Amino acid sequence: MRERPLRTSPYSIDVVLVTAMGNELAILLTRGSAERERWSLPWRTPQTGETLEATAVRVAQDALGEPPIWMEQLGAFGDAKRHPSDSEISVAFVGLVPHETASPHAGYTWFPMRDLPPLSPRQRAIVEAAMRTIQGRLDQAPIAFRLLPLTFTLSELQQMYELLLGKRLHKASFRRALQAAWLVEPTDEWRSEGRGRPAQLFRYAPKKRRKPHRGVRFDFLYP
């Protein structure tokens, strides 16, 4: 058994939990009792013998009761910026959570990305890194699919990509890229959503490619 210093932890694990709330991205923040009036990212200090990832999953469990559907480490953040835990560095993670199944425990609240409360400089840097990482992984990991229900329309999928990228995409090009990447397959169900022609439902079903070619790339709209 290894002792931890009593006053301050060597490092904390901070997690940016991201979800799609309606038309916006949102992240989970908490206001602990000891941290007078400032919101902060969920965090914990590691337990002995626990891997970094395991601690990050535990943070998510404590906040939402379930693990993220996708997670990635953002790196270590120090920079002499003050952190609520008073730890010297934070090892930060991003995690994605589908909004349907994500009901925050007491003390945790979803905040839309557009309207975040003041955070510590370090945590603000972490949130920005999280967004950059999500956008960078979007064409390599099935991030958008994981934020949607098992079946979805292509319009819903496109809207999710637009939300994550913060950009409008061109419909025809989006579908062409999707087909080239062999990521979805149609079901035989259709959904009528009020006005307009009913949309076919698709599911995420990546085909094995012999060559891992290049990632999915969409055409941007420059409005």
Place this chain on the structure above:
Amino acid sequence: MRERPLRTSPYSIDVVLVTAMGNELAILLTRGSAERERWSLPWRTPQTGETLEATAVRVAQDALGEPPIWMEQLGAFGDAKRHPSDSEISVAFVGLVPHETASPHAGYTWFPMRDLPPLSPRQRAIVEAAMRTIQGRLDQAPIAFRLLPLTFTLSELQQMYELLLGKRLHKASFRRALQAAWLVEPTDEWRSEGRGRPAQLFRYAPKKRRKPHRGVRFDFLYP
């Protein structure tokens, strides 16, 4: 002043210093006195008040007498894998050093990537992450140029890219991509390198682009 625990440091800063040695990439390893017979990445524990980057630069200074020409954080590595410093986690960095000016201090040795001595699992993971990061940043940061002298031939530049990517590139496409990216400008000097037509010397001189468009992308050769 904050006290550090005496027995183990909370974390160490490990640096993968990469250079181009002739036709191969090489990284710097050290065999400290206390670390019986095993080579390891250069590392230090942080001093109070020092940023992570500053510590990483200090590691490079101690090993080579000069700071890396480019550096990036790789993240935190824990995974319960044993580290020579006995620290719980390592915050790892990659740094690039041009080989001409990089003479290792006593106890440090360049090892070609193809022929590394046994490393701890954690450090092996760090080295692999370093290579992935270099390849991923190659089209965003002027990595290849920084490993070359101030003026260079386009063949030398292409060889450097091939070395870093581990792939052959097609000459005509390479030059086309280079021109599209406005990264180099010709000098009026030529260099005769034994047999064959003399090559014109170029220098790194990135033009400001109004739109940061996309990164440089080269055409691969599939042999």
Place this chain on the structure above:
DNA sequence: TGACTTTAGTCGCGAAAAGTGACTAATTCG
């Protein structure tokens, strides 16, 4: 009912970029 609106889904073309072999140019070697 029938014109109009709204959303889904597709087509196809012009432009741009990528992939590649073959060509010309300037040097050294024998």
Place this chain on the structure above:
DNA sequence: CGAATTAGTCACTTTTCGCGACTAAAGTCA
């Protein structure tokens, strides 16, 4: 000198991109 060698460019084909315009199937409202 001619062959070999390396640098640099050209030209052609294929693929991908950007995007407007089209058809399809529903609801809305006079």
